[in-house]
Amino acid sequence: MEDKLTLMIPGPTPVPERVLQAMARHPIGHRSGAFSATLERVQQQLQWLHQTRNAILLLTGSGTAAMEAGIINTLSRGDRVLCGDNGKFGERWVKLARAYGLQVEVIQAPWGQPLDPADFAAALEADVDKTIRAVILTHSETSTGVLNDLQSIAAHVKAHGEALTIVDCVTSLGATAVPMDSWGLDVVASGSQKGYMMPPGLSFVSLSTRAWQAYERSDLPRFYLDLGRYRKAATAKSTPFTPAVNLVFALEAALTMLEREGLEAVFARHERHRAATQAGVKAMGLKLLAKEGHGSPAITAVIPGGDAERIRQHMKERFDILLAGGQDHLKGQIVRMGHLGFVCDRDVLTAVAALEAVLMELGEGHIKPGAGVAAAAAKLWP
Amino acid sequence: MEDKLTLMIPGPTPVPERVLQAMARHPIGHRSGAFSATLERVQQQLQWLHQTRNAILLLTGSGTAAMEAGIINTLSRGDRVLCGDNGKFGERWVKLARAYGLQVEVIQAPWGQPLDPADFAAALEADVDKTIRAVILTHSETSTGVLNDLQSIAAHVKAHGEALTIVDCVTSLGATAVPMDSWGLDVVASGSQKGYMMPPGLSFVSLSTRAWQAYERSDLPRFYLDLGRYRKAATAKSTPFTPAVNLVFALEAALTMLEREGLEAVFARHERHRAATQAGVKAMGLKLLAKEGHGSPAITAVIPGGDAERIRQHMKERFDILLAGGQDHLKGQIVRMGHLGFVCDRDVLTAVAALEAVLMELGEGHIKPGAGVAAAAAKLWP
Secondary structure, three states: OOOOOEEOOOOOOOOOHHHHHHHOOOOOOOOOHHHHHHHHHHHHHHHHHHOOOOOEEEEEOOHHHHHHHHHHOOOOOOOEEEEEEOOHHHHHHHHHHHHOOOEEEEEEOOOOOOOOHHHHHHHHHHOOOOOEEEEEEEOEEOOOOEEOOHHHHHHHHHHHOOOEEEEEOOOOEOOEOOOHHHHOOOEEEEEOOOOOOOOOOEEEEEEOHHHHHHHHHOOOOOOOOOHHHHHHHHHOOOOOOOOOHHHHHHHHHHHHHHHHHOHHHHHHHHHHHHHHHHHHHHHOOOEEOOOOOOEOOOEEEEEOOOOHHHHHHHHHHHHOEEOEEOOHHHOOOOEEEEOOOOOOHHHHHHHHHHHHHHHHHHOOOOOOOOHHHHHHHHHHOO | OOOOOEEOOOOOOOOOHHHHHHHOOOOOOOOOHHHHHHHHHHHHHHHHHHOOOOOEEEEEOOHHHHHHHHHHOOOOOOOEEEEEEOOHHHHHHHHHHHHOOOEEEEEEOOOOOOOOHHHHHHHHHHOOOOOEEEEEEEOEEOOOOEEOOHHHHHHHHHHHOOOEEEEEOOOOEOOEOOOHHHHOOOEEEEEOOOOOOOOOOEEEEEEOHHHHHHHHHOOOOOOOOOHHHHHHHHHOOOOOOOOOHHHHHHHHHHHHHHHHHOHHHHHHHHHHHHHHHHHHHHHOOOEEOOOOOOEOOOEEEEEOOOOHHHHHHHHHHHHOEEOEEOOHHHOOOOEEEEOOOOOOHHHHHHHHHHHHHHHHHHOOOOOOOOHHHHHHHHHHOO
């Protein structure tokens, strides 16, 4: 039905009406006092979301820009880094780090499995000369719906004493706790079209004190993504280059809604939706790609057994629900259900019910009518 | 008056209501057929605006990102380049080129003067070994309101035969003709919050066939701004990273309005507003910063003689018109009146009238009441 499509993909995520309305305000001058005041408020809200006292720098760009900024502002050509890779985004950081001439050692896990913290511990403990400069990884791997054990891996990096922890939190921030300070994370990167409940176009990166010390030594060339320029401008409540003013209006509106909901409630909501989605899918006899106990609160990747693209097509055409497909070798093998951002219990129940109806129609698997919905609903009243 | 402020700064510029409304639509999936169709339409419109058959690549980022992309995708470390510098943005490209290890020779003109094409001709003709790889310059210098003679400079580069012409058209594109193909421009960069009549957050870069050949040789590190990735994605009507979907909606709405107005009419409107603004300001006895005959159709920099910041403040507080101030050493010396993008004759007449009223109130200069408005109005009926 025209204009009825609802997004259950891992980004862009649904956006509240008031966020869209905030964005539709006429732009104001980005060097004005009014805009500085907005930046100042948003800064406090971002620190609250990151659970940190570090400044959060606001970039006009995609999440990849924030992640690239985190890497090229703290490292130097030839630096030795460990890079976790258990999905499409892990792969991306390997490519990115190599594009800048870093010496990358990849710690791998199969798609669907979490990275093993013990692998990081072993590599870091073996590094008695302390030549590893950074550990780069993805918190919530969007391509597989796996949540990596960031807290444990960061603890191993802390024990190493020299390396920085650089993390892609694009689909974890706002969906699950990312306590930057207490976990000792050095670079946290994220993007606006995920847990932030707003459209794409802004990204965010925060550096710890140690990461800023590394910035002073870093020799990689950069200009638009030179975070020193953003830090300097931020002290004057400004940005070094013209920011996406209207997206900042949207950001303020969205963060205000998240604040009102409360951090713990936001995380509990995402956890509830993960549990309900997983339970519903399993009750339909389908498999999950993510290893049991390691599913992301942001996204669930489902192995339907049959033709995943046909299921996606029916979900879209019959029920106006957009799901994501598999990437690369998983294309046609999985459907990915996003449940992050502005998603309520009704949305999750609806998605499970629609998936069940589609499977029945397609005659896929051995569906007991209502089993998926019943299992999901039970998890929504925990 | 609350919410009455009108922007007469050189960006963000005023945005039509229907562009704001288009932006406020709920985002759609950026990998969907519907979004591909939008990208395809927008591509044709962008080529029309650039007067080119080259693809226009769409970046989520500020104008500086597009300019940086143009430089780092076509050049290599140590490359010899000529860089025009007659204002803040010329300066920026010198800094950017040096940040990437280019060997920069600066061709300067004082702020307010245009770059002299003869200076470029002399340097290029002297380069018998053809070691100059690129000429980098700003078309409309936003800090001074000077329009550089891009056509002549590009012709000299063409005569050289080896160097590329890399141009910042951020405040010229959409305000004056930038016929990429007929002038033989190799890299054209621009940003959304100017002649495009939309909010900031998108930028655009187009490469000629020769520039793409240079891309193959270029060795500078890049990832987010690697234009090869954008070109590859564009052939599949997509983008390599999540784009600012809602800003693309706004772009389509704005370009559709410009198409309807017609390219020649758009340029004539900006030229009329330049002439009216200049005439009005001169009739008030004020000086222009830009050398006579070299004023930009996008922006007029005025030397009021008295305290420029006080004039700006009164314009804002009494008449709800935001003007820009001077940058760097010109702070407090000039006011800059933007007249690009969604600006009509009424806006220009109003700005001149308000400036006249403010000068009378402040007792600045020897204002003959009505002289400025009369002179401006005469230019609006050419």
